[in-house]
Amino acid sequence: MSDTDAALAHSEPQKLHPLTLVMALVRVAPRMVGAIPALVGIGVTAGGQYVVPAIAVIAIASLIGSWLHWARFTFQIADDEIRIDSGVLSRTHRAIPFDRIQDVAIERSPLARVLGMARVKIETGAAGAGDGEEGVLDALTLADAEALRDRVRQYRSGVALPTGDNAAVTAPADDPVVYTMSVRRVLTAGLFNFSLGIFAVLFGLFQTFDDVLPFDPFAKDFWIGLLASDNRLVQIIAAHQWIAAVAGAISLLFLGIATGVIRSVIRDYGFTLTRTATGLRRQRGLTTRSDVLLPLAKVRAAKVETGPVRRRLGFYAVQFESLARDEHKQADHVIAPLATDGEANDLLALAAMQRPDASTAWHRVHPALMAGYAFVACLPVIGGLTAVSFGQPLGWIGVAIAPLFLLAGWIGWRRTAWTWDGRQLAVRSGAWRQDLRLLPASSIESADVFIGPLARRFAIATLTLGVAGGSGHSIAALREADARALRHALLSASGAAA
């Protein structure tokens, strides 16, 4: 057995590392924020001298809670399973067989990195498990966390690869890197990560701290007062409203790009994907460094995504779908946020998938798809005309939206197509943001032909394929005969046929 095993060769139940308590200590501070209203209440009603003792009581109670949780939490690494006993009053005894583990993720917050600790998340990918937090060990030393992950990995490799390539398993440093992002690549990816989410956050903050801030940027007076110091400027802006509009648009664009770059750097800094004996190992992150293992045998489908600018520059985002979920509860595992054509092909090849080449004959879906859009487009028209008939001229907006919606639908329809090569189904969609989904027939669990009332008029059907993981695979508006024939072909090739 290897050295890594020795670090964790405990067959007895063990506790989390005592440094966990230190981390809990630091976490008390943010928790106190929630108690501020209560403290203010105490200060106002009972007098200021009670505030400090109240803080002390809350802090001590919180620490005792952390200690109880730590004292009553044990875990045990057996030969083929992890047992976790937890709970202060109501006890939970959980057994997670290595067989059922989809993913062992190691996460390190900035504090954990200072202390050399790591949070281990064991995912079994149980479909109905809600939060996906089946087993969390918070926290172990980094060495123990890695040993645990290697242990699971080794067990799984023994199952998946009977040839036993154990040298590669026990020496993770030798695993070949299959994809990595330079700082420059991370920054480039950030440019395409445009987001105006910052405004939602800012708006929420201003709502929350409405009374705390001495000013309210959402009030007209704030801006008038701010500009009153220079009346000329106010006049110019008032006279040329387009200046304000252009300036506003430019600052929005800038903020959106800046947010995207910052988010990309925080999330994807040092993105490294290595090929291990059984799968892929992804490490990324600036502040919180995450380390995720994705067994290739569990990859069910892939998604290749690109946008209008990225496409021209030859960049694609690659995601793999499996039953395990990615961090932040994402259904798909990001394998490469920004990959070149060749890199994307190489990564897909690891999971035995390939993009259809230029000579592929794509089959469009039936134009009757537009009938469904037309049905939806009627709604704003009816609503708008109703408003107009009541004397509200803004109702014409609803009428104007309908043709734009139909135009967008038509452009999308032109792009939506599928192709089946006898082994893998490829479906592409989206004209602006283009998606390509690759689904090997062997991933298909069930197949469903659905015909709604409108579809019946056009003899079309929706083919929905059950896949263990991902966000769903279906093709709308196939000719009914095609849907049945394609379904038969897919199931016959799925390897599940007798």
Place this chain on the structure above:
Amino acid sequence: MTDITPPVAAPETVLLPVHDDGETALQPCQPGFVHVMRLRTAMLLIGPVVGAVLIDQLVLKPKGLPSGFLTVAAPLLFLLFVAIAPQRRFLRIGHALLPDRLRAVDGYLFHRDTLVPFARVQHIDVTRGPLERMFGVASLVVHTAGTHNSIVTLPGLSPGDADAMRETIRHHIRADPA
């Protein structure tokens, strides 16, 4: 680059050889299941229908608002859903045990036709609710690992058939489908 290839025109012919999935003789469900559907729908709708009539008579009428429509429409809809719809759906429910897969067909307006290869079945339930027991039927519920369409229900089987089908499918399930 593959992604900018212009798509081919919408095909005018069937692309793949047609298979007889669509022609296999389907086993109909038990006639008793019509009553189960009727009672289920009736129990679901009786509250809203009575409520609508009461609102019409006790709220709208005394206030002089336009009334009478709900009193007529709600019971009519109730009749439509309880007396007519279950019979039509009943004619569309069917199943077939093919050599290596299970086919489940259901629905009149919203028609669904599902195929599940036996090898992909994770586990099987035979369920009988109080209503089903009353009318001598049972449901076979097949679970797959999929996150979509993972539960396929065959309603209105005779209890003996349901048990027999469960045994048949069970023999096909592999130990570990992963």
